[in-house]
Amino acid sequence: MEVIMTLGETLRKNRRAKNLTLQNVGEAVGLPYQSVQRWETDKAIPNAVQLTVLAKLFGISVDELLSEDFVMGDIKGILPFGSHLTINLPLITVANRTQLLNTFTNYDSVKSLNETFPVTTGIVPVQDNYVVIEIGSDIMEPKLSSGTKVLAEPISQENFPEEHGGVYAVLYNKKFAVRRIVNNDIAEHGKLFLNADNTKYDPIVVEATSIRAMWKVLRVVDAVVF
Known part of the structure; x- marks a missing residue:
């Protein structure tokens, strides 16, 4: 059975793969490490500019961070990516x-x-x-x-x-x-x-x-x- 990761889990997986700390990522996007921590626990989401910076930092595309199959954990009221509603x-x-x-x-x-x-x-x-x-x-x-x-x-x-x-x-x-x-x-x-x-x-x-x-x-x- 395929496991679908939340956006937060995807961010954490890619950060760890690059041996980066929360502080490292926070400095790259110009935010405190607590903000990155909120992203990784699906309590908040990065905006479009931040997603672009994160993708570049991890050496992947934004599409690899976001796909039509990703889910947003416990965040309520979010329209699925790709819906264009x-x-x-x-x-x-x-x-x-x-x-x-x-x-x-x-x-x-x-x-x-x-x-x-x-x-x-x-x-x-x-x-x-x-x-x-x-x-x-x-x-x-x-x-x-x-x-x-x-x-x-x-x-x-x-x-x-x-x-x-x-x-x-x-x-x-x-x-x-x-x-x-x-x-x-x-x-x-x-x-x-x-x-x-x-x-x-x-x-x-x-x-x-x-x-x-x-x-x-x-x-x-x-x-x-x-």
Whole structure:
């Protein structure tokens, strides 16, 4: 009987075959080793850019990492690779952010916004707890202009201290910011430093105790965010 491995098991098998540590892989993709550990235990999945880096690191193709037969372990709500289906996800717009700020209690609160946006699955499957976020200003130009819609995944509170380097939507106090995490000092000093890609805007410092939610931006609706 053929054994079908999860994506996490496939990643772990290839890492060990190359005699690489979790730290080695984390450094290659620009993430802490804990993120790689989450991938290998099927608690999270790498995005398209990360899959490309991983495949190159292991000396194989992305197709060898992902096949139509792979399964995703205990991760719920993921559409199978190769399905190319469309899923309607909650849409956080500039107009409904105030409603979200006033009613947010947990990540399921986004479903009460009553606005959705259709997203077609691609190389990375889409989970049903992802959201689509509308960029509301020129703060992340030139890569993300005002009106651009991006796909984002929720980050659990225990993983807030691990996140850095990418673009994130952060809900804190009564504010909603889409910025790049350049310095995550939550673990040591309880602070998160957020930068705008547009240099005319100053960085902001967020107290960890005020953070109510965080989403990692994965890609523009039809293109990967680098």
